[in-house]
Amino acid sequence: MVLVNYADRKLTCKIVYYGSGESGKTSNLTYIHNTLDSAIRSDMTCLEGLNERTLFFDFLSVNLGDVKGFNTTFSLYTTPGQMEYNAARKIILNGVDGIIFVADSAREKKDDNISSFNNMLQNIREYNLLPENLPIILQYNKRDLPDILSFEEMENDLNTFGFPSYEAVAIQGRGVFASLKAVSNSILESLQ
Numbered sequence: 001m002v003l004v005n006y007a008d009r010k011l012t013c014k015i016v017y018y019g020s021g022e023s024g025k026t027s028n029l030t031y032i033h034n035t036l037d038s039a040i041r042s043d044m045t046c047l048e049g050l051n052e053r054t055l056f057f058d059f060l061s062v063n064l065g066d067v068k069g070f071n072t073t074f075s076l077y078t079t080p081g082q083m084e085y086n087a088a089r090k091i092i093l094n095g096v097d098g099i100i101f102v103a104d105s106a107r108e109k110k111d112d113n114i115s116s117f118n119n120m121l122q123n124i125r126e127y128n129l130l131p132e133n134l135p136i137i138l139q140y141n142k143r144d145l146p147d148i149l150s151f152e153e154m155e156n157d158l159n160t161f162g163f164p165s166y167e168a169v170a171i172q173g174r175g176v177f178a179s180l181k182a183v184s185n186s187i188l189e190s191l192q
């Protein structure tokens with residue numbers, strides 16, 4: 001749900017990085033944080049919870065400046081990946097405008113990616129959102145690892161909807177801004 005403030009001409013969009021534990025969600029935010037000038041991004045907040053009742057996530061906001069007369073900000077959140085934190089994941093998805101699903105390309109993570117993807121579909125449906133109507137992009141991360149699933153295998157495993165998909169090496173920044181731009185543009189287009 002894009003927040004539009006007509007009085008102040010401000011637009012705020014919420015993007016959530018989703019994916020199994022250790023797939024590279026925090027690394028995406030860290031790279032964005034370290035690359036952008038502090039004038040246009042916030043500090044990065046990393047909240048660590050001690051148990052499943054504590055909400056924990058990373059947060060970073062990025063100001064795009066003027067988009068069609070509105071001062072536009074993207075709020076970026078990561079979800080905790082571990083299976084036991086589903087309550088936290090669901091809360092973070094509240095009001096989501098776009099999702100970057102970060103999959104781990106390591107061959108042994110195949111099943112983790114699939115369960116996390118299905119968990120995402122289930123959680124967005126619980127908010128009455130349809131995956132085909134929500135800007136979602138897939139990021140196949142860790143392409144630098146030695147034993148990885150091929151692009152085609154990952155497409156077969158995860159991309160039955162035909163979402164835009166990007167290869168990435170988040171720790172080096174590869175694919176990080178391409179993913180963010182793709183989902184941001186898709187959100188802005190959906191507003192017109």
Ligand SMILES: Nc1nc2c(ncn2[C@@H]2O[C@H](COP(=O)(O)OP(=O)(O)O)[C@@H](O)[C@H]2O)c(=O)[nH]1
Binds near residue numbers: 022
């Ligand atoms: N080789 C490699 N390691 C990565 C990449 N992205 C993240 N990592 C590493 O994977 C681990 C988990 O990353 P993190 O961003 O914390 O995952 P999160 O649990 O999804 O937030 C860390 O040790 C990262 O340095 C990548 O593209 N390539």
Ligand SMILES: [Mg+2]
Binds near residue numbers: 025026078
């Ligand atoms: Mg993390």
